[in-house]
Amino acid sequence: MTALLIRDLRLAVRAGGGFGLGLAFFLLVAVLVPLGVGPEGGTLGKIAPGILWVGALLSCLLSLDRIFALDFEDGSLDLLATSPLPMEGAVAVKALAHWLVTGLPLTLAAPVLGVLLYLPASGYGWLVVSLLIGTPALSVIGAFGAALTVGVKRGGLLLSLLVLPLYVPTLIFGAEVVKRGAAGMEIATPLALLAAITAGAAALLPFASAAAIRVNLR
């Protein structure tokens, strides 16, 4: 499992693309929104939590098809399927690798982009916490979508159509945590629900993803 994780991380970092692309996209969203909405601090500060969460979600979406597509094409997914490691484990590890190269950097970059969007000072801590807790769910759910569409040619658009509705609860609770945190309200409830979604998705979805992969390898 560790070997698979290290291999995936190496591929993501060295093969270029996925690693920096998501971050750059996130930066672009944070730059384009003020250009479209106008530079008034009040408005921007008010929509900053939502924009940052939507931006993180979309940049996560960008690299989802890479989770399985390349391995499917060159046959390493077949090797993984015949290896002693259960497919569920392999899926979980691949989702973890995806999170380490997209979700985690996004989380770390988010406060900097918060400055661009005039996020109120009290919101920064909760922005990082909510992204840290919420983005793993994005990777796990995304891995499920990628597993479903891995056999489809040019499945990128289909992948977005399948995955985005599944992202709704995560987005709602994540943005709510930041919004409430920035306004100085209590955040325990949405934060607990966000954590519950991540924990539940990480525990159950790998089984569904593995089932989908097996069907696609048949």
Place this chain on the structure above:
Amino acid sequence: MSIWEYANPKKFMALSGRVLPWVAGLAALTLAAGLVWGFFLTPDDYKQGSTVKIIYIHVPAASAAINAWAVMLIASLVWIVRRHHVSALVAKAAAPVGLTFTLIALVTGAFWGQPMWGTWWAWDPRLTNFLIFALFYLGYIALWEAVENPDTAADLTGVLCIVGSVFALLSRYAVLFWNQGLHQGASLSMDAQENVSDVYWIPLVICIAGFELLFLALVLVRARTEIRTRRAQALMARERLA
């Protein structure tokens, strides 16, 4: 004699062929009765005027849309557990019908909201849920269209339907948390203190029955078409081999 007998396409075709005219006829009858009664024979509401009559399309369509998803979920589970092809085809057949009902509920809701709330659309929990629900339907149908091998498509959409059901439920409660809204509560529940008055209630129940029957009839027609398409494809494949 068990229900699984009808997993055999031939038996299913025979049964559905016999039942279909009755279901379709009953659907037409109840719909005509319910809608005529609802539209022309009920008094105008003292506040809403005649706009209240949108309820005879709006509520039945919404309930049929949710029931359609339930049918898809059950049919998908049956397919995944027992691998009856008819079951997978019923799930496939139900999806576009369910999507259509969802859209009807959304559009009639907009027509109702405009005079009553002064807006075509509000980010109210129920409205938002239905919009998200429509997206789930779209994704499901798109996956059926995208995968070429019919068995693979049935398996993948089945898994998506199960996971999607969980997330649709989650979204429902998440949206409730996110915004409290304009939409009124349930008008029909069995145990509620407040129900709509009987004058409106009886034609409404007839309309709901009519929409469910219509849904059943449409699903049967579509499932029969799917089975015939499969047969035609099998025949053409055999021709090519011969």
